[in-house]
C-alpha cells in the first residue's frame with residue numbers, strides 16, 4: 313500500500329502485484345506483448361519499460377510498486393526505446409503482413425503503426441522454419457514468432473498440457489514442441505488457448521472448417537473434454 317507518482321500524477325496502490333498494474337489503474341495505456349494477468353510474468357518483450365526519476369529504465373510488469381516511486385511512462389527516452397524494441401522484433405519476423413491471416417488484428421502490426429515504425433534497419437538473421445500444419449485445428453508458423461512465450465505459459469499454466477516450449481538459445485531460440493515434433497504428435501488437445509494468447513500470426517486457426525471437422529471426427533485425434541474459457545486480456 314502506498315502512493316506513486318506516474319507522469320506527474322499521484323496514484324495510490326494497494327495490493328497491485330506490479331508497477332504495470334498501477335499504471336493501468338491510472339488509465340495510462342502502455343503497450344505490452346508478453347504480460348497477461350492470468351499467467352506468470354515473463355518480462356520478455358520489454359515494451360512495458362518505464363523510466364524512474366534517476367533515469368533508470370525497467371520493465372514495469374516485473375517490478376513491485378513501492379511507496380514514493382516516481383516514474384515516467386512516455387519520456388523521450390522511453391518513446392525511442394519502445395520504437396527500437398518494435399523495430400527489432402519486426403527485424404526478426406517474416407514480412408508477409410499483407411497476406412497474413414492475422415493482419416488487422418496482429419498486436420505487433422498495430423504497435424508498428426502506432427509507434428511510427430516505417431523502416432527496419434536490421435537484417436533478419438533467423439533461419440526460415442517449416443510451417444507446421446499437422447494439427448487438425450492450428451497452424452504454427454515459427455517465422456512469425458516473437459518469443460513472447462505467451463502460448464507456452466497458456467498451454468502449461470491454464471490448460472496443464474505443456475505441448476510447447478522454448479528450445480535453443482540466442483538467435484536460434486524458437487518455440488516448438490519437445491524433440492522437434494510436429495504439434496499433432498504432441499499431447500495438444502486442440503483447445504486453441506495458444507492462439508488466443510499469441511499476439512502475432514505465429515499460431516492461427518485453420519480456416520478450412522470442413523477439413524477441421526473431418527479431422528476432429530478421427531477417433532485418434534484427441535480433443536479436450538473440458539476447455540478452459542478462452543481469455544484475452546491486453
Ligand code: FES
Pocket residue numbers: 343344345346347354355356357358359360361371372373374
Ligand atoms: Fe513487460 Fe513484456 S510486458 S516485458
